[in-house]
C-alpha cells in the first residue's frame with residue numbers, strides 16, 4: 001500500500017535526521033567542553049587553586065591564584081615562542 005510505504009519512508013527520514021542531529025549535538029558538546037578547559041575557572045594542574053587568564057606582553061597565559069604557576073596551552077606556547085624570537089628572550093627570563 002502506497003500510503004504505508006510513504007509513512008515508513010518518512011519515519012526513516014526522521015530517524016536519519018534525528019541521528020544527524022544527535023551527531024551534530026555530540027560534536028558541538030565536545031567543542032564546547034574543549035573550550036571550557038581553556039576558560040578562566042580551570043583548576044591548576046599542580047594544586048587545587050584556580051587558574052585565571054592574564055596577559056603578558058599581549059600573550060594570554062593562565063596563572064594559578066594559589067601557587068602562582070603559569071600554564072600555557074599549545075596556542076599560547078606558540079605565541080610565546082614567536083614573541084621570544086621577536087624580543088630576544090623574555091621567555092627565558094621568566095621560565096629559565
Ligand SMILES: [Zn+2]
Nearest residue numbers: 044047064067
Ligand atoms: Zn596551583
